[in-house]
Amino acid sequence: LLAGEAKYGDSNHDGLVDEAEKLAAGAMRMVYLVILITHIILAAIILPFILFTAYRGLTSEFPAHKKLARITWPLWFYVAVTGPVVYFMISPYYN
Template sequence: MENNTTIETKYNKLIKVLSIAIPLAVAALFGVSFKRLGLDVKPFTFLPPIYATINGVTAILLVIAVIAIKNGKRKLHENLMKTAIGCSVAFLLMYVAYHMSAETASFGETGFIYYVYMFILITHIILSIAIIPLVLITYVKALAQRFDKHKRIAKITFPIWLYVAITGVIVYLMISPYYV
């Protein structure tokens, strides 16, 4: 059986690769569309409410997972966190698929509400990039049973991930009237 340090070392390179590759792939895919690839695909307009709901579910899972671990329910916490990670992966796949099939919607408001939207959107995007390595590192610390380090980084990861999940729903609610 591998020791804790070996487990962490084994995953460190993968964490670095994914932390760079995922944001770069998402950014690159924004320039790729199914139509440009010669595929006649109708916009996947059904996806945004689904992936917004998944963001909401992720937020709920995160809160319940924290409550579970505070109540000593480690296995429940572990299962909830794995589900939250799964939800985040599902969100990402649907988000990319939607944006490859449809034109990006423009926010139609002006003035103060526009600046509120842009603040939420920009912080959401920046933190959604930052959360990738944080989630992966936090998960690997638990996998390696380095619970002291897991707990320390989870105190940083949790509020950022929760913010990203909640603001994902808010961004959807604010932009949804402007979808084509």
Template sequence: MTKATLAGTGILRKGSKQKNYTPLIWTLAIFINGLITVSYFLPKIDTLKHYNFSVLPLVNAVLNGSTFIALLTALIAVNKKNELLHRSFVFLAFAFTSLFLFSYLLYHFSTPSTQFGGSGVIKGIYFFILLTHIFLAVLIVPLALITMGFGLNGNIIKHRKVAAWTMPIWLYVSLTGVIVYLMISPYYPH
């Protein structure tokens, strides 16, 4: 099929120029998830130990909450057929997530991990939320980038199909990021 034929079927927007984001998406996904993994296993960076980053977990929770709100607004906008507002709030969610990633990595490259101090049922709930959060956070990196790539290329049908998975997962990851913070915050060293 030609681009004109695809545009006529609604698969592509008329006059859209296709870009291949695949190499960038997978490079970013591997790099970001790799950096996060390495931040847990490498020794903490000595030069960063001289700074007090104790506020960063709170900053991360605020950024996760902001991502959640931006995504909800984007979802409401697309349901009301307001594409411009939808796009703006998805970009805002990406901005919050990018700031979160920087802050998260700075904290974890400089500060030892905090152990959850609760016990009993609450400990089980905490670890269930944490493990599902981590697993889905790994998945959301490429999913969000793929979804955005389809949207930027005007491939609306593929964008909607992937977004049907991406949006609820990204909402869950951003919300559970806040919940994990609230559950572990009493155990942070002060």
């Protein structure tokens, strides 16, 4: 939050990604953006599902918990894994 803005592919750290930098980043820029966008969207919507799934487990409603967990766990795992992946992909472009 306090580190400022970084753009993927901005190798000269001027805040703009010109055509030469886009070409240097190549297809990895699109891979990064797809991972970032899906991570943001799923992170925004998964928390209520995680809490509701945990509630079902803590109240011993195991059939309902199991049914929810089949959907919630893979989505949560994707968000948990893509967070560090996004961080490591963007970290070379911080000043």
